[in-house]
Amino acid sequence: MQTNEQLLDLLENYLAQRELPTEPERLYDPIRYSLAGGGKRLRPMLLLLSCGLFADDVDVALPAAAAVEIFHNFTLLHDDIMDNAAVRRGKPSVYARWGGNVAILSGDAMLISAYRLLAQAPPALLPRILEVFNTMALGVCEGQQYDMDFESKQKVSVVEYMSMIELKTSVLVAGSAMMGAILGGADEEQSRRLYQFAIELGMAFQLQDDLLDSYGGEELGKTIGGDILEGKKSYLMVTAMSRADEEQREVLRHTYKDAALAPAEKIARVRAVFDALDVPRLTEQQISLRFDRALATLDGLNVPDARKEPLREYARSLMGRRK
Amino acid sequence: MQTNEQLLDLLENYLAQRELPTEPERLYDPIRYSLAGGGKRLRPMLLLLSCGLFADDVDVALPAAAAVEIFHNFTLLHDDIMDNAAVRRGKPSVYARWGGNVAILSGDAMLISAYRLLAQAPPALLPRILEVFNTMALGVCEGQQYDMDFESKQKVSVVEYMSMIELKTSVLVAGSAMMGAILGGADEEQSRRLYQFAIELGMAFQLQDDLLDSYGGEELGKTIGGDILEGKKSYLMVTAMSRADEEQREVLRHTYKDAALAPAEKIARVRAVFDALDVPRLTEQQISLRFDRALATLDGLNVPDARKEPLREYARSLMGRRK
Numbered sequence: 001m002q003t004n005e006q007l008l009d010l011l012e013n014y015l016a017q018r019e020l021p022t023e024p025e026r027l028y029d030p031i032r033y034s035l036a037g038g039g040k041r042l043r044p045m046l047l048l049l050s051c052g053l054f055a056d057d058v059d060v061a062l063p064a065a066a067a068v069e070i071f072h073n074f075t076l077l078h079d080d081i082m083d084n085a086a087v088r089r090g091k092p093s094v095y096a097r098w099g100g101n102v103a104i105l106s107g108d109a110m111l112i113s114a115y116r117l118l119a120q121a122p123p124a125l126l127p128r129i130l131e132v133f134n135t136m137a138l139g140v141c142e143g144q145q146y147d148m149d150f151e152s153k154q155k156v157s158v159v160e161y162m163s164m165i166e167l168k169t170s171v172l173v174a175g176s177a178m179m180g181a182i183l184g185g186a187d188e189e190q191s192r193r194l195y196q197f198a199i200e201l202g203m204a205f206q207l208q209d210d211l212l213d214s215y216g217g218e219e220l221g222k223t224i225g226g227d228i229l230e231g232k233k234s235y236l237m238v239t240a241m242s243r244a245d246e247e248q249r250e251v252l253r254h255t256y257k258d259a260a261l262a263p264a265e266k267i268a269r270v271r272a273v274f275d276a277l278d279v280p281r282l283t284e285q286q287i288s289l290r291f292d293r294a295l296a297t298l299d300g301l302n303v304p305d306a307r308k309e310p311l312r313e314y315a316r317s318l319m320g321r322r323k
Numbered sequence: 324m325q326t327n328e329q330l331l332d333l334l335e336n337y338l339a340q341r342e343l344p345t346e347p348e349r350l351y352d353p354i355r356y357s358l359a360g361g362g363k364r365l366r367p368m369l370l371l372l373s374c375g376l377f378a379d380d381v382d383v384a385l386p387a388a389a390a391v392e393i394f395h396n397f398t399l400l401h402d403d404i405m406d407n408a409a410v411r412r413g414k415p416s417v418y419a420r421w422g423g424n425v426a427i428l429s430g431d432a433m434l435i436s437a438y439r440l441l442a443q444a445p446p447a448l449l450p451r452i453l454e455v456f457n458t459m460a461l462g463v464c465e466g467q468q469y470d471m472d473f474e475s476k477q478k479v480s481v482v483e484y485m486s487m488i489e490l491k492t493s494v495l496v497a498g499s500a501m502m503g504a505i506l507g508g509a510d511e512e513q514s515r516r517l518y519q520f521a522i523e524l525g526m527a528f529q530l531q532d533d534l535l536d537s538y539g540g541e542e543l544g545k546t547i548g549g550d551i552l553e554g555k556k557s558y559l560m561v562t563a564m565s566r567a568d569e570e571q572r573e574v575l576r577h578t579y580k581d582a583a584l585a586p587a588e589k590i591a592r593v594r595a596v597f598d599a600l601d602v603p604r605l606t607e608q609q610i611s612l613r614f615d616r617a618l619a620t621l622d623g624l625n626v627p628d629a630r631k632e633p634l635r636e637y638a639r640s641l642m643g644r645r646k
Contacts, residue, residue, distance in 0.1 A: 027468040078431060082424040101405040101471060104427060108401060108434065109464040112457055115438055119453040126449055130442040134435055141432040145350040148424060 136175030143168025459498030466491025493525030
């Protein structure tokens with residue numbers, strides 16, 4: 001069996017060897033730029049590791065692994081237009097570097113390229129793979145729309161927030177795991193279990209991302225306090241709003257747009273309210289709950305325990321970013 | 324066998340019965356709006372008629388027919404953002420009505436929905452269908468990129484223009500015909516012939532569209548002279564440029580942006596140059612050449628001649644828009 005590092009190498013090699021046409025330049029250069037931009041390769045790694053639970057050789061899953069990574073990068077290209085985001089992974093976003101029109105069209109071509117890779121699945125499994133992928137992909141679009149809707153909404157409940165990130169983040173993570181399982185030969189019940197495992201892992205991961213954004217942890221290209229400065233309705237913000245009194249609510253609602261305050265001051269004020277409302281600890285609790293559920297779901301899977309170790313280790317390493 | 328009107332009804336019913344979720348509204352309402360917006364349904368009709376060449380019952384091809392129509396409408400949503408187009412088929416474009424972000428995301432969801440319909444193809448044919456669709460869809464993206472590149476290019480040759488519209492228009496028309504043939508049970512050689520037939524038909528159709536834009540023919544939501552007023556590099560324009568002397572070239576290059584001229588005057592001036600250079604007749608010639616090639620390709624297909632009549636009739640009715 002391969003180590004997780006070897007698996008990542010296998011994936012990177014596979015991705016690097018996908019040849020794209022050179023012309024038209026302004027269609028394909030941004031795709032190369034986006035795919036070479038790094039990132040954790042979380043979704044394809046989960047796909048390959050889920051395949052490895054059932055199969056000794058994960059080569060059969062490489063095209064689908066590349067497909068989910070390309071799909072993920074497609075969503076980033078389009079999201080960056082919608083969010084007006086100039087920076088991605090510490091570099092100019094495709095949107096900032098080439099403009100909106102190129103980011104739209106290159107993104108479209110990436111989505112199509114993802115399907116082209118997906119179509120390489122063994123024909124007998126292809127309809128199931130497509131079904132999982134399509135459901136997941138539509139879910140991601142729905143999640144992004146809810147996320148945008150929330151921007152202009154006065155009140156977003158914790159439940160609404162959780163449904164949104166489940167669609168926007170977890171469904172893609174879970175669909176990846178499920179496709180890997182199917183390609184490895186899992187039956188319906190087993191592949192559903194992988195889906196459930198990864199939904200919980202995806203939630204834990206996203207909530208941790210929200211926590212790190214406001215409470216440190218250094219990651220390339222991320223500014224600490226970015227969510228606070230944008231007035232973003234993160235898990236911390238919606239949880240705080242659900243517990244705040246009138247005065248605290250005012251601080252949470254208005255601080256980010258107060259032109260009289262320096263950024264560091266804004267962050268400090270909002271964090272003081274989060275702290276007073278015990279929000280960091282509540283978030284930690286929710287992360288642990290979700291992560292424990294993920295591991296318990298994996299434990300309950302009917303494959304030899306030794307086979308689960310790489311996936312378990314990978315999940316732990318993901319969450320190890322926690323302070 | 325069904326008449327072409329019955330076939331169109333069958334398609335419209337099938338499209339109308341596709342149920343989309345209601346939430347999130349701003350994701351799915353624009354899709355409904357776009358699909359209810361009419362249009363000729365050219366691509367799905369060609370798909371169904373191509374299927375009907377080989378099969379008595381075209382129901383098997385309905386999901387793919389809906390898929391190419393949804394794909395076509397997806398391209399319109401995204402193209403309208405890139406072209407900053409406020410009107411589509413005589414109504415506000417999705418971009419104008421809901422804004423760019425909604426048009427991006429609803430377009431993405433349409434592309435995914437097209438694949439979802441495509442995945443309903445008989446499993447034995449699915450890999451071939453996906454291959455045709457993916458190649459076609461990437462070609463359309465390439466064509467759109469070349470089209471945008473041409474805007475900022477001083478000189479576009481007739482050959483370059485023809486390659487661009489082949490990608491942007493004909494490849495989709497041809498892919499539709501090919502998928503219909505495959506779903507009807509055509510062999511490789513037959514389906515390739517349908518592709519070739521529809522490439523030529525698509526070229527004739529696009530060139531006729533260019534001609535009508537500058538020389539009349541009333542169509543809902545189209546302004547006569549629109550291409551001229553935008554300074555668009557149409558077939559007429561690139562042909563004229565390739566034949567113009569220095570003085571005529573000046574008129575062709577600069578008239579559209581001359582703020583001192585009324586629109587009608589601009590159109591008259593440019594048309595005078597087109598006329599002097601025999602461009603309308605040359606365009607007519609090219610249309611006839613392409614259309615005759617299309618019909619000859621259909622004639623050479625090894626199926627009983629009576630089966631070809633509905634497709635032939637449909638092709639003729641398409642070109643009958645000519646004056």
